[in-house]
Amino acid sequence: YDETPEDMAAHISAWARDGLVNIVGGCCGTTPAHIKAMAKSVAGIKPRPIIPAPPALRLSGLEPFEVRG
Numbered sequence: 373y374d375e376t377p378e379d380m381a382a383h384i385s386a387w388a389r390d391g392l393v394n395i396v397g398g399c400c401g402t403t404p405a406h407i408k409a410m411a412k413s414v415a416g417i418k419p420r421p422i423i424p425a426p427p428a429l430r431l432s433g434l435e436p437f438e439v440r441g
Contacts, residue, residue: 385417
């Protein structure tokens with residue numbers, strides 16, 4: 373896993389400040405140090421507001437697919 377906890381936290385913090393993410397986490401290779409650094413980097417940043425979407429069934433694969441009733 374090439375990304376250091378500090379580098380990952382810097383990216384996550386910028387994305388959170390820009391309102392691009394509300395939930396972050398890790399996967400294979402992410403260590404407790406990564407999670408700790410990410411949590412520290414977003415402490416105090418308010419979540420982005422969720423824009424209400426009309427009710428619909430939304431699926432995605434390579435192309436979005438929406439069913440409206």
